[in-house]
Structures are given as C-alpha cells and as structure tokens.
Amino acid sequence: MKICEDVYKIPGDSNVYLILRPEPTLIDTSDSADSVYIKSEIEKIIPVEKIKNVMLTHLHYDHAGNVELFPNAKFYADEKEIENYKNSSKDFFFHDISVKTDEILREKLIPLNDEIIGLKVIECPGHTRGSVAFLDEKRKLLFSGDTIFTNGIGRTDFDNSLPEEMRTSVEKLVKEVREGKLTLLSGHDY
Numbered sequence: 715m716k717i718c719e720d721v722y723k724i725p726g727d728s729n730v731y732l733i734l735r736p737e738p739t740l741i742d743t744s745d746s747a748d749s750v751y752i753k754s755e756i757e758k759i760i761p762v763e764k765i766k767n768v769m770l771t772h773l774h775y776d777h778a779g780n781v782e783l784f785p786n787a788k789f790y791a792d793e794k795e796i797e798n799y800k801n802s803s804k805d806f807f808f809h810d811i812s813v814k815t816d817e818i819l820r821e822k823l824i825p826l827n828d829e830i831i832g833l834k835v836i837e838c839p840g841h842t843r844g845s846v847a848f849l850d851e852k853r854k855l856l857f858s859g860d861t862i863f864t865n866g867i868g869r870t871d872f873d874n875s876l877p878e879e880m881r882t883s884v885e886k887l888v889k890e891v892r893e894g895k896l897t898l899l900s901g902h903d904y
C-alpha cells in the first residue's frame with residue numbers, strides 16, 4: 715500500500731515500511747512466520763537484495779523477525795535495545811527465531827545516532843528500554859513503532875518494559891504529531 719511518493723506500507727504481523735529514497739530502507743521487518751508474504755510484497759516494489767538499511771523501532775520478535783531476508787543491508791537499533799538483547803534475548807520472545815536472525819541481532823546491529831538518511835531518531839523508552847520512533851520531517855511522517863497507535867499506546871508489562879517512562883514518551887510523540895501535523899505510521903493498526 716502506497717503511503718506517499720517513495721513510501722510503502724506492508725501490513726504483516728507488524729507493519730513494515732519501505733522508503734525508497736534517498737536509499738532503499740525498511741522500518742521494521744515483521745514476524746518470521748510472515749517471511750514469505752513480507753518478501754513477496756517487498757519484491758513487488760524492489761528486490762530484497764537492494765535494501766540498504768533496516769531500521770528497527772525495537773527488537774520484539776514481531777518487528778525484528780525477518781532481518782535475515784536482506785543480505786546487503788545494514789541493521790540499526792537503539793544502543794540500549796542492543797545491549798538488552800545481548801544480555802537477555804528471551805525477553806524479546808524469540809521462541810522461534812532462526813539462528814541466522816539471532817546472529818544478526820547479536821552481532822550486526824549498529825547503534826542509531828540522532829539522524830539517519832534524513833530521518834530523525836526519537837528515543838521513547840517505555841514499551842521496551844530502547845524503543846525509538848523515526849520522524850520524516852520532509853514527508854511529515856512519524857514511524858512510532860509500538861509506543862503509540864491510532865487508538866492507544868503500547869503495552870508496558872514486559873520484562874524489558876520501562877512503564878514509568880512510557881507517559882513521557884507517549885506525550886513526546888503525540889506533541890510531534892499534533893504540532894507537525896504528521897501522519898502516524900505505527901507498528902500495528904490498532
């Protein structure tokens with residue numbers, strides 16, 4: 715589904731967003747149970763080998779589960795999320811994760827800085843310690859992961875949640891959406 719020029723949404727177990735310019739980039743990858751569907755939907759637009767960056771809003775299995783589909787990509791997540799995954803990967807419920815995906819998440823993740831390919835990185839701890847959102851100021855889009863949805867907010871009852879920080883994170887994103895008149899592109903459609 716086309717969101718706007720160069721931006722597509724693929725609704726899987728979690729939503730996957732494909733941005734074509736300035737470089738073919740994905741935000742989240744959905745659940746490995748979705749891999750055939752996700753790959754075929756992306757390939758209607760661009761071969762998976764051409765994806766240059768995969769940016770993860772957080773490392774729950776339903777967002778980071780298909781990283782192995784992209785052989786030429788660099789993978790990014792928040793530094794705290796990467797540390798947390800290395801120390802306690804079971805908290806991200808990777809019960810059915812492949813060895814290859816686990817290896818990428820353990821060894822290949824690059825910590826995010828303030829900005830990447832024109833997207834501003836907004837830290838929003840709460841749903842997980844290292845959850846982030848991505849703001850595309852030019853296209854007026856906010857990729858909010860599991861922090862805010864159209865009709866609510868993400869869960870904070872996981873072992874790797876920080877419930878006491880969720881309110882501040884939610885308020886920060888809501889303010890961005892309202893003041894910037896942004897289109898909200900969340901990790902799930904609820």
Ligand SMILES: [Zn+2]
Nearest residue numbers: 772774841860
């Ligand atoms: Zn999540």
